[in-house]
Amino acid sequence: MTDHLFEQTTRVTAGDSCWQGRTSPDYWAFVGPFGGTTAATVLRALIEHPQASGDPLALTVNYCAPIAEGPFDLDVRLVKANRSSQHWCVELSQAGGDPATLATAVFAERRPSWSHQPAQMPEAPPFDQVKRYPGGGASWVAQYDFRFLEGQPGFAGSGKTEPQSAYSKLWISDRKPRKLDFLSLMAMSDAFFGRVFHARGELVPFGTVSLTTYFHVSRDDLAAEDITHVLATADAKVFNRSYQDQHGELWSPSGRLLATTTQIAYFKA
Structure with a gap:
């Protein structure tokens, strides 16, 4: 799948002191690259x-400033490691400037253990029985196949007089199908439209400030699922003084909870 746009967009090369990447116009949002990529x-x-x-x-990714179109550097540092886990820090910057993105990550050895999943996958018809969302707007949206079951956004009007539900349930796949791995799972955890868009029924200035995604499967678990789409849910609990929360879940078609995500985002309305 080296010719897949997602592969090209997330490609990195190792350097002497840092790694390098480059933005892609195919995954562009309002004022910079799609935060998921x-x-x-x-x-x-x-x-x-x-x-x-x-x-x-x-x-965890903190988006400190817009990323300009073009190349960027990734300063990757292993902060602490022990027998079971590693703690990493990554700074993304451009042209030697201040960091535009700060990230921390935890890697862990997922050894066999007692397992239990109290959470139940929401009910949903199969992916291929749900109509595709027509998309439009930012270029990154065109790279995904969204199939809404609840909470399909409608932005044609001038907003609603009363707040609407911020909840969405949908299937998400790459528009050109790609076997799901940690990278696509990470990007899809940010592939929700701003909850404020749903609550107000209109587009307003918006941007993610901080995003955290937790992975609940090993790479072997994920490979065994052998899937190209996930069932996703997203909702918000509060909109106040220019900021909103968002929490989401990503499920395999077999009913396995693959990842959960939370974020705080800025809006102007």
Whole structure:
């Protein structure tokens, strides 16, 4: 799948003191690259790092400033390691400037253990029985196949007089199908439209400030699922003084909870 746009967008190369990547116009948002691919690029640098051990357990990305179109550097540092886990720090900057993105990650050895999943996958018809969302807007949206079951956004009007539900349930796949791995799972954890768009029924200035995604499967678990799409849910609990929360879940079609995510985002409305 080296010719897949997602592969090209998240590609990194190792340097003497840092790693390098480049933005892609195919995954562009309002004022910079889609945050999901930025996070996935950070994760790729960590996965491919020669000192990396274990599987991704958690990744937090703080978006400090817009990333300009073009190349960027990734300063990757292993902060602490023990027999079971590794703690990493990554700074993304451009042209020697201040960091535009700060990230921390935890990798862990996922050994066999007692397992239990109290959470139940939401009910949903199969992916291929749900109509595709037509998309539009930012270029990154065109790279995904969204199939809404609940909470399909409608932005044609001038907003609603009363707040609407911020909840969405949908299937998500790459528009050109790609077998799901940690990188695509990371990007899809940010592939939700801003909850404020749903609550207000209109587009407003918006941007993610901080995103954390937790992975609940090993790479062997994920490979065994052998899937190209996930069932995703997203909701918000509060909109106040220019900021909103968001929490989401990503499920395999077999009913396995693959990842959960939380974020805080800025809006102007």
